[in-house]
Amino acid sequence: MLSFVIRRLAVAIPTLLILVVLSFILMYAAPGGPFNSERPLPPEVLANIEAKYGLDQPFWKQIINYVVSVVTQFDFGPSFQYKDRTVNEVIAQGFPVTLTYGFWSFVVAVTVGVSLGVAAAIKQNSWIDYFAVGVSIGAQVLPNFVMAPILLLVFTLWLGWLPGGGWNGGQWQFLIMPVIALSTSYMASIARITRSSMLEVLNTNFIRTAQAKGLPMRRVIWRHAMKPTILPVLSYLGPAFVGMITGSVIIDVFFSTGGIGQFFVNSAFNRDYSVIMGITILVGTLTILFNLVVDILYAWIDPKIRY
Amino acid sequence: MFPNRAAVEGIGDAAQLAEVKGRSLWADARIRFFRNRAAVISLVMLGLVAAFALFGGMFAQYEPDFVNFSLIGSNAYLGVPSLETGHYFGTDSNGRDLFARTAMGTGISLMVGIVGALVAVIVGTLYGATAGYYGGRVDGIMMRIVDVLMSIPFMFVLILMLVIFGRSIFMLFLGIGLISWLDMARIARGQTLTIKNKEFVEVAVATGVRPSKIILRHIVPNLLGIVIVYATLLVPNMIIFESFISFLGLGVQEPATSLGALINEGSRTMQFGYMWQISFPLFFFVVTIFAFFFVGDGLRDALDPKDR
Numbered sequence A: 001m002l003s004f005v006i007r008r009l010a011v012a013i014p015t016l017l018i019l020v021v022l023s024f025i026l027m028y029a030a031p032g033g034p035f036n037s038e039r040p041l042p043p044e045v046l047a048n049i050e051a052k053y054g055l056d057q058p059f060w061k062q063i064i065n066y067v068v069s070v071v072t073q074f075d076f077g078p079s080f081q082y083k084d085r086t087v088n089e090v091i092a093q094g095f096p097v098t099l100t101y102g103f104w105s106f107v108v109a110v111t112v113g114v115s116l117g118v119a120a121a122i123k124q125n126s127w128i129d130y131f132a133v134g135v136s137i138g139a140q141v142l143p144n145f146v147m148a149p150i151l152l153l154v155f156t157l158w159l160g161w162l163p164g165g166g167w168n169g170g171q172w173q174f175l176i177m178p179v180i181a182l183s184t185s186y187m188a189s190i191a192r193i194t195r196s197s198m199l200e201v202l203n204t205n206f207i208r209t210a211q212a213k214g215l216p217m218r219r220v221i222w223r224h225a226m227k228p229t230i231l232p233v234l235s236y237l238g239p240a241f242v243g244m245i246t247g248s249v250i251i252d253v254f255f256s257t258g259g260i261g262q263f264f265v266n267s268a269f270n271r272d273y274s275v276i277m278g279i280t281i282l283v284g285t286l287t288i289l290f291n292l293v294v295d296i297l298y299a300w301i302d303p304k305i306r307y
Numbered sequence B: 001m002f003p004n005r006a007a008v009e010g011i012g013d014a015a016q017l018a019e020v021k022g023r024s025l026w027a028d029a030r031i032r033f034f035r036n037r038a039a040v041i042s043l044v045m046l047g048l049v050a051a052f053a054l055f056g057g058m059f060a061q062y063e064p065d066f067v068n069f070s071l072i073g074s075n076a077y078l079g080v081p082s083l084e085t086g087h088y089f090g091t092d093s094n095g096r097d098l099f100a101r102t103a104m105g106t107g108i109s110l111m112v113g114i115v116g117a118l119v120a121v122i123v124g125t126l127y128g129a130t131a132g133y134y135g136g137r138v139d140g141i142m143m144r145i146v147d148v149l150m151s152i153p154f155m156f157v158l159i160l161m162l163v164i165f166g167r168s169i170f171m172l173f174l175g176i177g178l179i180s181w182l183d184m185a186r187i188a189r190g191q192t193l194t195i196k197n198k199e200f201v202e203v204a205v206a207t208g209v210r211p212s213k214i215i216l217r218h219i220v221p222n223l224l225g226i227v228i229v230y231a232t233l234l235v236p237n238m239i240i241f242e243s244f245i246s247f248l249g250l251g252v253q254e255p256a257t258s259l260g261a262l263i264n265e266g267s268r269t270m271q272f273g274y275m276w277q278i279s280f281p282l283f284f285f286v287v288t289i290f291a292f293f294f295v296g297d298g299l300r301d302a303l304d305p306k307d308r
Helices: A001-030 A043-052 A059-073 A087-122 A127-140 A146-156 A171-201 A205-212 A217-255 A260-270 A273-301 B005-021 B023-033 B035-061 B096-135 B135-148 B154-164 B169-195 B199-206 B212-247 B257-274 B275-303
Strands: none
Touching: A001 A059, A001 A273, A001 B135, A001 B154, A001 B199, A059 A087, A087 A127, A087 A171, A087 A217, A087 A260, A087 A273, A127 A171, A127 B275, A146 A171, A146 A217, A146 B212, A146 B257, A146 B275, A171 A217, A205 A217, A217 A260, A217 A273, A217 B212, A260 A273, A260 B154, A273 B154, B005 B135, B023 B035, B023 B135, B023 B275, B035 B096, B035 B275, B096 B135, B096 B212, B096 B257, B096 B275, B135 B169, B154 B169, B154 B212, B199 B212, B212 B257, B212 B275
């Protein structure tokens, strides 16, 4: 097991380095710097600014400096646009917000999705099955950027129950719509995967044996059927995580929640490369770590996997 | 004892019947597909949407980029959908005809979806088939690369690229192409692993056919069924993907438009009660995505009956 974890780490770390180097090269290759404004600065001033941000050094020195400071100190350098702030401060402001509603979205998507899928599979062809299938088909065409306006329309403009945006320190009223908008389509996918996986498992011989020896249905489901059912769901969680973290950009923009997505888009329009890179690398790291955890969980649950 | 005449003819008929009944895999699949009512209806819907995208512009009374200055700011009473003014779907906030723009946006979204899926399918299939056919260390390295690329959140890299190299349809295609072939490569590889041990591949190897030709002529055609299914399911994902980027304002550039951009514009004005500005693009978006998913499901059931 330990060697499996080490081997996975051996892949994860180069991946991260590739991501850092790739985004740095992209930034370096960009035509026009962040300080090229409508009114050109005097050359001495420009040279001073570039020296401050270390942009006057040769390429290889810049990249090594950047990678070293990112890897050893988690320091993404100063922001090019917010003059008085570093990228770390920007991330520190936005990330807790994203983390809060992202966490709840994930919890909602997994718990509701799995329970809906299991319920649908146990009571196949009942109303709850049709409901689950209907929801999962319907939600396929409701990605977050479609869901968000619809929610806003219904709950804010028509019913007036929920605030249309903002964060307000994470009060629950401000949390509901982002969480629903972000989690719906993943919840639906998880429900669909769980249902078909559970149906498959329920048809296997070991489940029939468990039933034949007179175990109550609840015990059969929980003790025997749940583990193999959850495996395909587990392997979907990686892509779902990436999708949610990407979707958070839409949520931030649409509901003005003030998460990192909002900074990301603003920086994209302002060509604030250091913030863009900082967020890209942060998100990449999270994704890679998450996939690592999922892989380890998978290997731990699935007895067929050799590691 | 001679068999009587009728029996002989019967045998002949039976032989003929058997000949008639022999159906290819594709004919079988076609029959199965057309038995699936949801898939057939979706196919018709897709045809209608495509026709709207292609020919809708001809019926529009205005050009998609024509700005009617007298309508700016008076959307609420002059820009409503009506047959009399010729703005069948109303106008957008800039006084442009929404019917023409929706037709244009549907067309661009469909094009992005189909071209994106095509790129993904071609690259992914060839990559996956190559990795699967050679196997061993080549396979290990090639699939590890896929694993590594898969764990990078590409949407962020794509936005970075769109910002750095400027927004253009080409950049969008490149970005979409970069991301979407990964799944296809995995699927194609898995299928290739089972195909390459079949006798006909062995024969090809024994007669000295070059590996590249074996992959192209013997392996890829046998992947076709699953590739078609996956491509159909990929198109709506590509449309969603493009709409996501356009929703952020980083996709296609004005005056061109796509469904995502139109939905974005509509969602900004719905609070003023201009519901038509979001509902028409949203309607076409939802219908298109739905139809593609159902057609894809129908194709999967038709071409790959064991995979339910």
